[in-house]
Amino acid sequence: MLSLRLAAIAALIEKGDVIADIGSDHGLLPLYLAGKGYSDLYASENKKGPYNRLKKAVNAYSSNIIEVDLADGLEKLPARINTVVIAGMGGDLIASILSAHPHKLDSVNKLILAPNSNAQTLRRTLNFIGFSISYEEIVEEKGQFYEIIIAHNKPCHVCSIETKFGSYNLRNKSETFIKMWNDVYEQNKRLLNNENLPEVRRKEILEEQSLIENVIKRGEKT
Numbered sequence: 317m318l319s320l321r322l323a324a325i326a327a328l329i330e331k332g333d334v335i336a337d338i339g340s341d342h343g344l345l346p347l348y349l350a351g352k353g354y355s356d357l358y359a360s361e362n363k364k365g366p367y368n369r370l371k372k373a374v375n376a377y378s379s380n381i382i383e384v385d386l387a388d389g390l391e392k393l394p395a396r397i398n399t400v401v402i403a404g405m406g407g408d409l410i411a412s413i414l415s416a417h418p419h420k421l422d423s424v425n426k427l428i429l430a431p432n433s434n435a436q437t438l439r440r441t442l443n444f445i446g447f448s449i450s451y452e453e454i455v456e457e458k459g460q461f462y463e464i465i466i467a468h469n470k471p472c473h474v475c476s477i478e479t480k481f482g483s484y485n486l487r488n489k490s491e492t493f494i495k496m497w498n499d500v501y502e503q504n505k506r507l508l509n510n511e512n513l514p515e516v517r518r519k520e521i522l523e524e525q526s527l528i529e530n531v532i533k534r535g536e537k538t
């Protein structure tokens with residue numbers, strides 16, 4: 317029987333998710349998922365002791381459904397994995413696991429993370445590595461609170477807007493702030509009239525114009 321925390325994580329896994337459970341320990345989550353009909357699972361541990369325990373638990377069940385690995389974080393993540401679960405560790409450790417092998421995340425669409433401390437470090441890292449939070453939940457079990465975060469592989473729109481314009485400026489929208497960005501907008505229009513403008517620069521300017529139109533001129537909420 318799964319704990320409420322692991323059951324909440326399992327309930328967030330959808331058909332089509334090819335799961336890696338990093339730091340699987342006892343393997344309870346992949347074993348549960350295998351029992352639910354998931355047929356392609358990956359579970360890893362970075363230490364011999366927990367790895368052997370995991371292997372034993374999985375072998376007793378079915379080793380052709382759950383691939384077990386001794387690996388540090390995402391280091392050996394197979395390319396077929398599209399969803400990574402990392403649960404039951406501190407937010408700092410989860411953040412360092414995600415940052416250590418950035419290219420391994422290229423083929424990952426979804427992260428299901430359950431930090432047992434320092435969720436704020438993890439949220440900052442998600443923004444930095446180009447994942448945006450799409451869902452959050454808090455589970456209470458035996459007087460403890462557990463945060464669960466789902467993030468998808470796309471840059472955070474709100475974060476990039478706040479970084480560009482400044483969250484304080486966006487809240488206050490002073491006359492000079494609006495005037496400054498209207499000036500930038502007009503300068504950009506002149507630059508775009510230059511036929512010799514390199515394509516890469518033209519694309520950047522067009523993206524900036526679109527942001528100015530939406531956020532400054534139309535007042536899109538962040």
Ligand SMILES: C[S@@+](CC[C@H](N)C(=O)[O-])C[C@H]1O[C@@H](n2cnc3c(N)ncnc32)[C@H](O)[C@@H]1O
Pocket residue numbers: 322338339340341342360361362363366387388389390402403404405409413
């Ligand atoms: C407390 S257990 C959590 C087990 C399970 N994920 C859960 O939520 O119940 C954390 C596990 O993560 C493993 N671990 C820690 N750092 C790791 C890393 N860099 N790569 C893989 N596993 C790691 C530990 O060995 C330990 O077994």
